[in-house]
Amino acid sequence: MESQSQVLERLRTAFESRVTIPEKFRRTQLTNLMSMIKDNEEQIVNALHKDLTKPKFEAILSEVEIVMNELHCALSNLTSWMQPEYVSKNLATKLDECFVRREPLGVVLIIGPWNYPMQLLIVPLIGAIAAGNCVVIKPSEVSAATDNLITELIPKYLSKDCYAVVRGGAKETQALLKNRFDHIFYTGSQAVARVVLQAAAVHLTPVTLELGGKCPCLIYGRVNATAAAHRLVWSKFFNAGQSCVAPDYVLCSKATCDALVPALRQVLEDFYGSDIQKSPDMSRIVTPKHWTRLMGLLNRTKGKVVVGGEHDEKDRYIAPTVVVDVAEDDALMEEEIFGPILPILTIESLEESIKLTKTKEKPLAFYVFSDESSVVKKVLENSSSGGFCSNDGIVHMALPGLPFGGVGNSGFGHYHGHWGFEAFSHQRAVMLRGWALEKLNALRYPPYSDEKLSWLRWTTSPKSCSIM
């Protein structure tokens, strides 16, 4: 079995041979990746079910279709993405070619998480391949069945010289990070992100960090509680709440809360039936350790459980749970929940709610439900987050045209669609000069004179054009 350094050497040799540069090669790899997903859809769904008890519907929607969309977007647009971008010129460069060229970075590392183990590994991989890089792929060992499947499939469909899967836990990942990469793309927690970033800093490796945060959901102004409940329940309890962009907590007035809770209860029953544990449409918590953490939060909360609360350790099941009368310093407000527990904090004024969110770190997503556009506008303009969505949750990340990424503690850099291509590219400024207009150039040569300086100054004044 190959060691990590052997894998890296192989990929570096492949990159230096320039095999990943031609568009044809990248298209072939992306097409093969598409075949990999299509041919093995059933196995993918089964692996996800084994890891997370993910329902087939959720698996297809959020792990297969979204990946296929990104592949189609890349294949449809690759030619134009690879084109040089010509820029406006000044007087001195009028006869020259000035453009920005997108070049691959080299050998990049993509570290995937366990909650959407296909999507959050393969979508960055699409960007990296499209941009012409070689890639080391490190799936999460926590989602073991998907880890096994990816390890088996990638070498069957993609060039073995250019793409490799490296497996293991924390120890193996730390060893991997000692190597030098040309870019590291990490999705996961802030604690591990610090380790990744420090390891990268030693080699001056640029990093994209897709982290999480407590995504607030504000509900103010005129709002239809039932409509809001549908979208809120769907986005909160999809994947049993284990989404980095799931609404983490709700802020609303008492009146809204009183209207919302019965609506949530009803929608939960419409969606999952009266015995949710028996519904095939509800996922499970990924591991006993994560289940224990969530139960710890639920046990320590000083709020009141008004919906759900049922749990089953053996099944790693926690019912979709709604907790009201939650205070700012409650256990449920300490860290990102990442589970099917929805705390509701009652704050009468929108301004106070916005103020509360500003005391917290910038989250990956920010949600507001309201029929009043002035409320939406106020929240949008007075908050900062990776992304923003009004009157829905999660879906803003499904549009390839929108950049997906965090800000502040929720991460930096972004991807999806063209943004993914850019994330894994170096934008190289190129100027191809001719020999004409040398008289103009001579203005800048020594010996310097006041006369030359006046000419240069005149040509760079706002009414004129820049010469230099």
Add this chain to the structure above:
Amino acid sequence: MSRPPSPTPARWFKALRRTRLGDPCLKTYPLESVDLLRRARVAFQAGRTLKENFRLAQLEAVVQMLEEHECDFVDALGRDLHKPRFETVVSELILVKNEALYAINNLKKWMQPQKVERNLSTTLDDCLVISEPLGVVLIIGTWCSPVQMCLVPLVGAIAAGNCAIISPSESTVHTTELLHRLIPSYLDNECFHAILAGLSDLPEVIELKFDHVFFTGNKEDGSKIALAAARTLTPVTLILGGKNPYVKARLVQALKCCLMEFYGSNPQESRSFGRIVNLEIFNRTRGILWRSGKVAVGGHVIEAEKYIAPTVLTDVAESDPVMQKEIFGPVLPILTVNNVDEAISFINKQEKPLCVYAYSTNGKVISRFMSETCSGSFCSNDCILQSVMVALPFGGVGASGMGSFHGRYSFDTFSHKKSCLLRSARFECVTYLRYPPFEDRNLSLMTWASSLSQKSQGWCQIM
């Protein structure tokens, strides 16, 4: 409450000698940095920098500052680097002014939300990318272009709506003192501050937590900056250096003639030629010059003036001291290779530089150097010019840095691109398909719509 312990005598003495006009400014201690950062944060939270008018006013103030104090800048850079007036005006003042004017002329456009393509489900919604400021950013300058490398990033930071703290280089004492003096007179006193921190103090300053750190300097210091930023999950832009190769044959004689034309027979007497910034760098450059290859042109040094003549070295070997690190002085080593393949191979063996330059009348040769090497930027048949064009990004790759700036790229560096989906709650006609209880027929409809979308680029995408 007990009184804090008295400062040591040394600190008392320094405190008594507070900065007066014209005095070299003293180091900003970490406590002062904490206070300045707090003030900037409060100003940012209050929303001062968000409005377009505010940003325009600050940018115009930068232009005004450069215009009204041109003589002071020329004087300061002359004292720090013996920089000729021409170079100061062209490469430090006009360049920054151009960036500020470019930002002023384009700010409205840059601040506009960018609409993106929608799918079936979002066809009645607004899907936008909004550029929002990051918060309070730290800009660390360098001594080689002390005004440019502080103020060009500052222009980007202001345009993007941030507050900023700049830390000009401690090596260019007069220029740094000038910036310290002028910034409070021209820019908003709560949003923008200048500090003086040595490179060894900067990690401590960075750990106070900024929303972005922009650093220009060498690779070793860049790595320390990156490590400090990593501890607080702070994104960085690093503009580092590298050994920028330049490829051309039949050079030496042409260089001799050109140097004579530019600087006369004795460059020491030419008003158009500068000096090395300090003794440390002078000694280092002199050391590597004398231990590498053969001096074909120049080689003359005068320690008292920190003067090193424009020097060309030939018969340079790859293992010579001059080839080990970025030179950063007026010494040009020439290595000969047999052909283009060897040249490309040699360049690719080194770390990726900030720039690759290739001179040739043969377009195919230029094309090969461009496509077969990697660097921050590339220029054929000239040097540096690509890095002063406002429309081209300026930045490194690999060991020469990460991130870029100039023009629109500066604005983007200091912005967060927030994706926004503004939906209505009313139109459930398509959205309901995704709700549980999950049904195969709904899934089929959605995947069928997806397959349509895949032929027409995403429009029919339902999710």
